[in-house]
Amino acid sequence: MNKNKYKQIPSVSRLLEDNCIQSIQAPQNVKLKVIREHLQEIRSNISTRTVIYSDIVENIKNTITTQINSLRRCINATGVILHTGLGRAPISPHILAKVQQNLASYINLEIDCNSGKRSHRDEHTKTILTSLTGAEDATVVNNNAAAVLITISAIAKGKEIIVSCGQLVEIGGSFRIPEVIEQSGAKLRIVGCTNKTHLCDYEAAINENTAAILYVHTSNYKIVGFSSTPNTYELAQLAKKHNLPLIEDAGSGLINDFDIPLLASEPIIKKSITSGVDIVTFSGDKLLGGCQAGIIVGKEKFITRIRNNPLMRALRVDKFTTLILQQTLQNNQQSSLTTNPILEMLTRTPLQTQKMSQNISATLQKKSHYHITVENFPSYTGSGALPATQIESFAVAIRTSSRSLAKVAQKLRLNDPALFTVIKNDTLYIAPRSLLKEECKEVIAILGKLL
Incomplete structure (x- = not known):
């Protein structure tokens, strides 16, 4: 045989x-x-x-x-809005148009057009960042892990930094806060317990070798039940009492208060600064809706130390990131959900996702031998934002006994553009919450062709 x-x-x-x-x-x-x-x-x-x-x-x-062509356009029909594997936040088309317009030639990345003298690339984002957050100064590195690393290195190298036991998070790719602190050259001082840390725990740990207090937003998980920890205002008062800086890793990068109930538990950068936090770090490619970047805002004396740290040369961003971030921040100045695709997806009602699903389903049912229905299917923010929070949504459910759904899903992923779906309980789901508005018709065409 x-x-x-x-x-x-x-x-x-x-x-x-x-x-x-x-x-x-x-x-x-x-x-x-x-x-x-x-x-x-x-x-x-x-x-x-x-x-x-x-x-x-x-x-x-x-x-x-x-x-x-290993990198190509993908359509995200997984229901996970900030999908790390799919590049997190999509960039708005008008921002990309601006990038094409400006970066097809030379650009004044580090030169002042007025004086003709050398300047710093931070100048292109510093003014707008300080305006949006209320901070005195700002700088940018290539991601939030790098932002935490260089901040601690500049502020606490060779000395102790105090962190609550319940905030020793592990982010994607098995990078852990204790390891980042170790690489920075600082010494980790853990206080409290996993579920409870009191203000007195922080104060008892302060000594002559203490350089700073670090507050980490637990963006990848949530501790519920018998649990508590001091808020940033309480920690800021304690840090001020002992003449120490308070550093906050805010993670998701929600700059404006858009009065979105779903985001009530996410730290707002401006409120952190107002509460007395000295340095705040956050991501550029999550709720901010931009590209990968680690943004650092805070008091000028600390940002200056960070900017002058030798690590800055290794961690600084390029002209693409600088321009995209500048345009993204300008969008956030408008305080409009329509300029940020991520916030638009988050605020879609369940009914809207149901209608989108019905539109896809109705078209396919006429052409396909698969069993196709519209069902409840929870969505998620993704990338650590709003952990364990399900967003009520609907999705197209596709079932068949004659074909392997794994092979169907693979065929959809190998399409150009690639269509990413979810297989769960012998069902293939098309979740429209994570689709860009204009992608519904494209999804219908792809499914109609391949199914």
Whole structure:
């Protein structure tokens, strides 16, 4: 039986000459490598494989295309709005137009047009950041972990920094607050217990070697029940009493109070500054709705120390990030949900997601042999924001007994643009809460073609 299967495996030369594979715009050595690896995989699993030439060609074509064009546009139908795997916040089209307009040529990243002298790239975002947050000064690095790292290094290297036991978070990729502090050169002083830390715990830990107090917003999880911790105002008063800076890792980057009930538990950067926090760090690609960046705002004397830290050269942002962030912050000045796609998705009502789902479902039911319905399907903010908070939503539910849903989902992901869905309880879900407004028709077209 296996001998016959081996005979069915096409040769490398035959596959290289196949019109479908020849049509792919890729170097010949890449094609050759993929073909050989795929054929070897078939031979290694020949007893469990069905050798079908068209499937082999299709798989090779998909692999080559994926390797050559590994980064491509994706449609997020998972219901997870800030999907880390899909790049978190999408960038508004008018911001991208501004980027194209300005970065196709030279740009005054570090030069003052008025004087013609060298300036600092922070100047392009400092004024608007201080205006939005009420802080005295601001700087930007490449992500929030870097912001925490350089802040602690500049403020507490060689000395102790106090953190509550319940705030020793692990962020994505297994990066942990204790490890970040260790890399900064500071010494971690843990106070309190997992569920309860009192103000007196912080005060009892303060000594002549204490450099700062760190308050970490627990964005990836929530401790409920018999639990409490001092708020930033109480900690700011304690820090001021002992002439220490209070640093807050606010995480998600909610600058404005948009009066959105869902976001009530998220720290607002301006309120943190008002409450007396000396330095606040937060992300640029979460609720702010921009690109990856670690934003640091606070008192000028501390920001100056951070800006002059040797790590700044390694962690600074480039012209793309600077321009995108500047435009994103200008959007936030308008205090309008329409300028931030993330906030627009978060504020869609369940009824709106139901109507979007019904629109997709109605079109597909006419063309497909799958069992298609509209059902309740909770959505999530994602990327650590609003942990454990389900957002009431609806989604298109697709079921079948004749095909593998895993293969259907893979086929959707290999489309261009890639369509990401969710498989749960033998059902494939299309969740429209995380779709951009203009993507509904595109999703219908993709599903209609591939289903």
